[in-house]
Amino acid sequence: MRLSDLPKGTPAVVDGVHDAHVDDPIAQRLRDLGFVDGEPVRVVAVGPMGGDPVLIQIGFTRFALRRAEAARVSVRSEIVA
Amino acid sequence: MSASTLRIALVGNPNCGKTALFNQLTGGRQKVANYAGVTVERKEGRFTAPSGRVLQILDLPGTYSLEANSPDEQITRDVCAGQFPGEAVPDLIVCVADATNLRLHLRFVLEVKRLGRPVVLALNMMDTARHRGIVIDVPELQRRLGLPVVETVAVKRGGARALIERVDGEVPLAAPVQADDAASRSDLHGQVRELLAATVTMPRTTAALDDALDRWALHPVFGLAILAVVMFLVFQAVYAAGKPMSDLIGGAFGWMGEHVAVLMPAGPLQSLVVNGLFGGLGTVIGFLPVILVLFLFILTLEESGYLPRAAFLLDRLMLSVGLTGRSFIPLLSSFACAIPGIMGTRSIQDPRDRLATILIAPLMTCSARLPVYALLIGAFIPMHKVFGIFNLQGVVLFALYLAGILGAMAVGWVMKHIRRDKSEHALLMELPSYRMPKLRDVAIGLYERGAIFMKRLTGVILGLTVLMWFLSTFPGPPADATGPAINYSFAGYLGRGLQYIFAPIGFNWQISLALIPAFAARETAVAALATVYLVGGDAAGGLGHALAGQFSLASALSLLVWFAYAPQCMSTLAIIRRETNSWRNVVISFGYMFALAYTASFIVYQVTRMLT
Numbered sequence: 001m002r003l004s005d006l007p008k009g010t011p012a013v014v015d016g017v018h019d020a021h022v023d024d025p026i027a028q029r030l031r032d033l034g035f036v037d038g039e040p041v042r043v044v045a046v047g048p049m050g051g052d053p054v055l056i057q058i059g060f061t062r063f064a065l066r067r068a069e070a071a072r073v074s075v076r077s078e079i080v081a
Numbered sequence: 082m083s084a085s086t087l088r089i090a091l092v093g094n095p096n097c098g099k100t101a102l103f104n105q106l107t108g109g110r111q112k113v114a115n116y117a118g119v120t121v122e123r124k125e126g127r128f129t130a131p132s133g134r135v136l137q138i139l140d141l142p143g144t145y146s147l148e149a150n151s152p153d154e155q156i157t158r159d160v161c162a163g164q165f166p167g168e169a170v171p172d173l174i175v176c177v178a179d180a181t182n183l184r185l186h187l188r189f190v191l192e193v194k195r196l197g198r199p200v201v202l203a204l205n206m207m208d209t210a211r212h213r214g215i216v217i218d219v220p221e222l223q224r225r226l227g228l229p230v231v232e233t234v235a236v237k238r239g240g241a242r243a244l245i246e247r248v249d250g251e252v253p254l255a256a257p258v259q260a261d262d263a264a265s266r267s268d269l270h271g272q273v274r275e276l277l278a279a280t281v282t283m284p285r286t287t288a289a290l291d292d293a294l295d296r297w298a299l300h301p302v303f304g305l306a307i308l309a310v311v312m313f314l315v316f317q318a319v320y321a322a323g324k325p326m327s328d329l330i331g332g333a334f335g336w337m338g339e340h341v342a343v344l345m346p347a348g349p350l351q352s353l354v355v356n357g358l359f360g361g362l363g364t365v366i367g368f369l370p371v372i373l374v375l376f377l378f379i380l381t382l383e384e385s386g387y388l389p390r391a392a393f394l395l396d397r398l399m400l401s402v403g404l405t406g407r408s409f410i411p412l413l414s415s416f417a418c419a420i421p422g423i424m425g426t427r428s429i430q431d432p433r434d435r436l437a438t439i440l441i442a443p444l445m446t447c448s449a450r451l452p453v454y455a456l457l458i459g460a461f462i463p464m465h466k467v468f469g470i471f472n473l474q475g476v477v478l479f480a481l482y483l484a485g486i487l488g489a490m491a492v493g494w495v496m497k498h499i500r501r502d503k504s505e506h507a508l509l510m511e512l513p514s515y516r517m518p519k520l521r522d523v524a525i526g527l528y529e530r531g532a533i534f535m536k537r538l539t540g541v542i543l544g545l546t547v548l549m550w551f552l553s554t555f556p557g558p559p560a561d562a563t564g565p566a567i568n569y570s571f572a573g574y575l576g577r578g579l580q581y582i583f584a585p586i587g588f589n590w591q592i593s594l595a596l597i598p599a600f601a602a603r604e605t606a607v608a609a610l611a612t613v614y615l616v617g618g619d620a621a622g623g624l625g626h627a628l629a630g631q632f633s634l635a636s637a638l639s640l641l642v643w644f645a646y647a648p649q650c651m652s653t654l655a656i657i658r659r660e661t662n663s664w665r666n667v668v669i670s671f672g673y674m675f676a677l678a679y680t681a682s683f684i685v686y687q688v689t690r691m692l693t
């Protein structure tokens with residue numbers, strides 16, 4: 001599933017970030033910010049107009065991402081251990 | 082430079098408190114605010130450590146990674162790598178990390194460590210970390226990182242003591258340089274996880290307060306409502322609290338002027354002192370309270386952490402007019418003054434978004450327009466109550482602010498559509514924790530702004546006022562003169578010449594003339610009008626009265642609209658030139674704003690004339 005499709009409040013885990021095109025600086029930045037395999041994420045809020053941007057909780061930080069940016073991140077639902 | 086000088090560079094993720102720490106160390110007063118991207122230039126300061134050694138401190142823009150994305154991040158990368166022109170490699174890098182946000186910040190620490198330079202890690206915001214029950218095993222972290230680690234609280238007096246002691250001691254050994262390739266970069270995250278697991282315990286990942294506040298502040302409906310209320314209250318307060326104080330000051334200066342006049346022999350010099358200095362400058366100085374009230378709100382909002390929330394709410398809207406949510410903060414600072422606003426755009430990564438923001442920033446109603454607005458509104462708009470609570474004058478002021486914003490949106494929209502490169506723009510914006518603004522910081526900020534205003538007043542504005550007085554006094558009228566003396570002065574001729582251009586939008590020659598000094602500093606228009614009318618002898622009962630008697634409502638409204646859009650203030654054009662490094666952008670700014678202002682004023686003037 002893509003992060004942009006994750007419903008608000010549902011906990012999930014990052015699978016990885018896909019480059020939208022070769023040498024995608026946005027994808028690289030997302031990886032630097034901690035969107036890497038195994039990292040728990042959650043959609044905290046969505047923007048008032050068209051649900052864009054989305055606010056993502058990752059690690060101890062909150063990032064606002066546009067939908068096109070969030071779509072680069074694939075996530076899986078969290079398996080409750 | 083003496084051999085014992087130690088060059089220290091402060092680096093870290095945005096908003097980790099580097100600048101607060103810099104101020105703490107050097108006694109400086111650099112701007113600190115609660116959002117990413119406050120520091121956009123390298124700043125330098127120095128202090129003498131207890132050992133007598135001179136420490137030279139560089140404050141650098143915050144960056145998430147050394148793989149730079151924006152101009153301000155490049156500065157940081159280049160300085161750290163010793164590639165910044167004219168800047169020696171720092172002897173020591175102090176890497177600042179927010180102790181409440183280590184998952185993100187430790188990765189950058191590891192990245193810096195790989196540069197192979199001596200590094201000290203400062204765990205900042207330890208007060209908040211403790212408050213939230215975060216426990217960090219510092220000795221273990223230090224052992225695992227192989228770097229000296231100290232705790233700091235940059236906003237508390239003495240909160241940097243441990244850091245000073247550490248940097249004043251021996252320079253730590255550098256870690257070996259490590260290659261920077263994609264594989265080792267992604268490995269950094271794994272190392273951070275291990276470090277965190279071994280050294281940090283956190284009761285919960287977020288601050289409970291942030292969660293609670295954001296539920297409201299970012300709510301699709303309430304969030305927007307809150308934003309609208311906040312903005313509206315700011316502008317009502319500026320008028321309600323600032324205006325009475327301004328009137329008081331203006332009155333006091335008028336009164337002093339009258340008393341001084343009695344002591345001086347009549348003649349040109351008396352007229353300079355009474356009309357130019359007490360009349361002109363007194364009117365401008367009267368606006369100090371209005372400006373301070375505006376800054377009180379802006380500084381409080383900046384420090385609270387609310388602004389990035391507003392940027393989040395407005396991102397979609399701004400995107401539709403060719404901007405980004407990130408433009409919100411530079412544009413909001415432009416309400417104070419376009420110059421810091423335009424400089425603040427450096428934190429916008431996308432060059433297209435940045436240029437668009439720079440071009441429209443001068444349309445935001447800066448504080449230098451307030452004196453002009455307040456004067457004209459006071460003279461022409463009655464003090465009615467609207468809906469029982471709002472003051473009509475406040476509503477008109479709000480409408481002028483809105484006119485600036487709507488104009489900017491229209492310009493942004495047009496630029497978006499004529500732009501050729503339509504590839505994707507990124508947002509990627511961190512939302513910081515909410516923080517209670519500190520009285521002391523706000524007070525310092527206000528003092529700084531007040532000082533800048535007074536400096537402008539005693540420098541540029543004073544000079545221009547004297548010049549205007551000179552122009553409107555000399556040459557004296559011929560013996561057989563029939564009209565007022567000013568009609569025969571340089572000012573009279575100059576104003577009448579300009580009037581050819583400005584008559585269609587309803588400006589008389591006095592206004593046309595006042596537009597010249599307004600190009601250097603907008604506030605001067607008020608002083609200039611005061612000088613012209615006082616020298617002309619039409620100003621019994623104050624400038625407001627004189628204007629109300631001399632202009633039609635149509636001219637007044639047209640002038641208000643002109644000030645909302647016109648390309649004024651040379652300093653803004655100069656800063657556009659500096660920030661974009663292009664005269665072309667200066668010409669574009671000037672040209673489009675002139676056209677916009679002229680058209681809008683023309684319409685307002687002609688329509689009002691038809692209606693009244």
Ligand SMILES: Nc1nc2c(ncn2[C@@H]2O[C@H](COP(=O)(O)OP(=O)(O)OP(=O)(O)O)[C@@H](O)[C@H]2O)c(=O)[nH]1
Nearest residue numbers: 096097098099100101114118119120143206234235
């Ligand atoms: N509670 C607490 N707040 C702090 C501390 N240090 C800094 N702050 C606050 O953190 C915010 C960010 O501080 P800045 O000094 O502007 O951060 P910066 O790292 O220079 O940020 P950029 O210029 O954006 O890179 C401000 O609101 C400060 O008041 C600290 O030790 N404790």
